[in-house]
Amino acid sequence: MATSSASEKTATPASRTVKSGKASDDSLRFLPWLFLAPALAIYSVVVAYPMVYSAYLSLFRWDGVSPTKVFVGLENYGILLTQNDVFWIALKNNAIWLVAALLLPTSIGLGLAILLNSKFRGSHIFRSVFYFPSVLSLAVVGLIWTWIYHPDLGLLNQVLNAMGLKALTRNWLSDPNIALYPVIIAATWNAVGLPMLLYLAGLQTIPEELHEAAKVEGAGPVQRFIYITFPLLRETTLVVLAITAINALKAYDIIYAMTNGGPANRTQLLSTWMYFLTYNYNQVGLGTAIAVVLFSLTLIFAIPYIRFMTRKT
Amino acid sequence: MSQSLSQNASVPGKSKVALFYVVLILATLFWLAPVITLILTALKDAGDFAVNGAFSLPKSIRWANFSEAWETGVKNYFWNSVIVTSCKVPIGIVLESMAAFALTHMHFKWADRVFTYILIGLIVPMQMTLVPLTLLMNALNLIDTLTGLTILYIGFGVPFGVLVMRGFFRTLPVAIIEAARIDGCSWFRLFYRIALPLALPAVVSLCILDGVATWNEFILAQIFLRSDELRTLPLGLVQFSTQFSTQYDQLAAAVLISVVPIVLVFLFFQRYFVAGMGGAVK
Numbered sequence: 001m002a003t004s005s006a007s008e009k010t011a012t013p014a015s016r017t018v019k020s021g022k023a024s025d026d027s028l029r030f031l032p033w034l035f036l037a038p039a040l041a042i043y044s045v046v047v048a049y050p051m052v053y054s055a056y057l058s059l060f061r062w063d064g065v066s067p068t069k070v071f072v073g074l075e076n077y078g079i080l081l082t083q084n085d086v087f088w089i090a091l092k093n094n095a096i097w098l099v100a101a102l103l104l105p106t107s108i109g110l111g112l113a114i115l116l117n118s119k120f121r122g123s124h125i126f127r128s129v130f131y132f133p134s135v136l137s138l139a140v141v142g143l144i145w146t147w148i149y150h151p152d153l154g155l156l157n158q159v160l161n162a163m164g165l166k167a168l169t170r171n172w173l174s175d176p177n178i179a180l181y182p183v184i185i186a187a188t189w190n191a192v193g194l195p196m197l198l199y200l201a202g203l204q205t206i207p208e209e210l211h212e213a214a215k216v217e218g219a220g221p222v223q224r225f226i227y228i229t230f231p232l233l234r235e236t237t238l239v240v241l242a243i244t245a246i247n248a249l250k251a252y253d254i255i256y257a258m259t260n261g262g263p264a265n266r267t268q269l270l271s272t273w274m275y276f277l278t279y280n281y282n283q284v285g286l287g288t289a290i291a292v293v294l295f296s297l298t299l300i301f302a303i304p305y306i307r308f309m310t311r312k313t
Numbered sequence: 314m315s316q317s318l319s320q321n322a323s324v325p326g327k328s329k330v331a332l333f334y335v336v337l338i339l340a341t342l343f344w345l346a347p348v349i350t351l352i353l354t355a356l357k358d359a360g361d362f363a364v365n366g367a368f369s370l371p372k373s374i375r376w377a378n379f380s381e382a383w384e385t386g387v388k389n390y391f392w393n394s395v396i397v398t399s400c401k402v403p404i405g406i407v408l409e410s411m412a413a414f415a416l417t418h419m420h421f422k423w424a425d426r427v428f429t430y431i432l433i434g435l436i437v438p439m440q441m442t443l444v445p446l447t448l449l450m451n452a453l454n455l456i457d458t459l460t461g462l463t464i465l466y467i468g469f470g471v472p473f474g475v476l477v478m479r480g481f482f483r484t485l486p487v488a489i490i491e492a493a494r495i496d497g498c499s500w501f502r503l504f505y506r507i508a509l510p511l512a513l514p515a516v517v518s519l520c521i522l523d524g525v526a527t528w529n530e531f532i533l534a535q536i537f538l539r540s541d542e543l544r545t546l547p548l549g550l551v552q553f554s555t556q557f558s559t560q561y562d563q564l565a566a567a568v569l570i571s572v573v574p575i576v577l578v579f580l581f582f583q584r585y586f587v588a589g590m591g592g593a594v595k
Contacts, residue, residue, distance in 0.1 A: 033415075036427065039411065039471050040412065043434060043472070045449075046469060047433075047434040047442060047468055048430070048433070050442035050449070051433075053445040057444055057445070064444070064447075120333075122334075129344060130344060131586070133347075135525055135575050135578075135579050136529070136572060137529030138547075139529075140568055140571060140572060142551075143550060147350060148347055155347075200587070201587065246435075246436050250439065252439070252532055253532065256535070274443075275440070278443065278444060284444055287440075287444065290440070291440040291441045294438045298437070298438055305436070306432050
């Protein structure tokens with residue numbers, strides 16, 4: 001096959017742009033870097049460089065202490081996939097957590113936003129009430145809900161008993177089959193505020209006239225939601241879904257405070273299992289490999305989000 | 314006042330409005346039940362709690378829970394959190410707003426690329442940085458110091474801060490900047506004297522969001538603080554709960570103490586939460 005003809009088409013004339021020689025521009029070119037330098041320097045040292053170095057470390061077998069690291073290529077990833085059962089439990093838990101996070105806080109947040117968007121006496125107080133759990137630290141949220149789930153003294157079992165539903169009471173956080181779900185409920189309580197806030201902001205941008213016009217045409221509230229509100233909230237929904245997904249994959253504190261990964265590692269997430277492997281079992285190679293897996297999962301949601309945030313306007 | 318409550322009638326029936334409020338108030342009680350439980354637990358003594366459970370009014374109010382919790386270590390945790398937060402937030406905001414200003418108003422060819430590079434930090438799970446940071450902090454002798462932790466917080470705060478400040482600076486009219494430049498104002502003066510004062514609402518928003526986030530941070534504190542007397546509140550409380558797992562009254566009081574500053578900030582500066590988050594999405 002003759003490909004030589006292609007090479008005949010010569011390269012474009014040297015595309016070096018001519019640099020403008022104004023002296024005053026030189027200082028201007030350098031000045032933005034001066035403004036950026038402090039932030040960029042600390043960010044690069046504390047965040048960017050460690051990310052790259054973590055990925056590099058995931059290719060070694062290392063205990064974190066000894067002076068020699070053994071290069072093993074992708075072996076750590078192979079070990080995780082084939083020999084590390086807890087990795088699969090954690091991955092599955094992350095998937096469950098992610099699905100719950102994409103469904104629950106988002107829809108509850110949207111519902112509350114629609115309910116509280118209209119101005120009525122006290123609407124601001126109710127907004128604050130439902131946003132409030134979002135300002136608490138996840139460690140504190142975890143501690144509070146641990147009491148709610150306490151087998152004897154906790155509110156949940158007491159309420160169930162009072163309602164005559166003793167059969168439903170259980171030791172919520174110690175039952176390996178269900179322990180993850182109470183934690184997800186607690187996390188949801190904390191996570192509802194942000195979608196609500198973003199949806200409230202989004203609803204403000206929808207002109208009232210659209211609803212009035214649709215009402216005149218005889219559209220009911222459900223129809224108005226389907227044909228006006230929801231389509232116009234499309235951009236907000238994309239941001240909400242991306243942020244909730246990214247935050248869901250970061251979940252760590254609340255597990256640590258409520259179950260510490262137990263019982264029997266059944267509530268481990270990739271984030272907590274990374275901690276256990278690295279800091280309790282000195283498996284730095286495996287730990288950093290999990291971090292890379294977790295980061296890759298995050299990227300699925302983060303790349304569209306970053307594209308959106310850096311879009312030209 | 315409530316014309317939008319009813320869909321059919323132009324004047325909503327009184328009973329409909331009443332029903333609306335009853336539903337909302339029930340939802341509020343349900344939503345705040347964990348917090349109410351927390352407050353009730355913090356006010357009663359352990360015996361009362363063991364007999365009557367969490368969700369009952371205390372037989373007698375026991376303020377001593379708070380002083381005991383405070384003296385058992387919460388005092389230290391509290392002041393550590395205050396120190397770290399009050400160092401991190403102002404330093405961070407200066408760095409972040411300078412960077413955001415350069416990215417929006419200084420005709421900077423690399424602005425988009427640098428911004429994307431910074432945004433990556435917003436999505437990265439902390440776990441991706443922990444091991445190299447441990448090595449780094451070890452080498453610099455900064456493990457188990459509040460200084461080291463503060464430096465890490467400043468670094469991790471850069472992406473969100475730049476995002477919020479950039480969102481604001483983009484709304485700043487170019488004409489103002491150009492007018493000042495034509496008048497011979499240097500970029501530094503322009504930043505400190507014009508851009509930053511104009512950005513005050515955004516700065517306040519960021520202060521609050523960032524302050525709350527720093528106050529609540531857990532994982533970095535957990536990894537890089539080792540000794541008990543240096544722990545910050547979230548970390549100290551979790552530790553407290555494992556050590557005194559049966560003293561629910563004191564633990565609840567401790568948690569409540571840690572939450573009070575956040576509640577105050579939240580009550581007084583609520584609207585800035587909305588403004589700040591709005592700036593982050595624009």
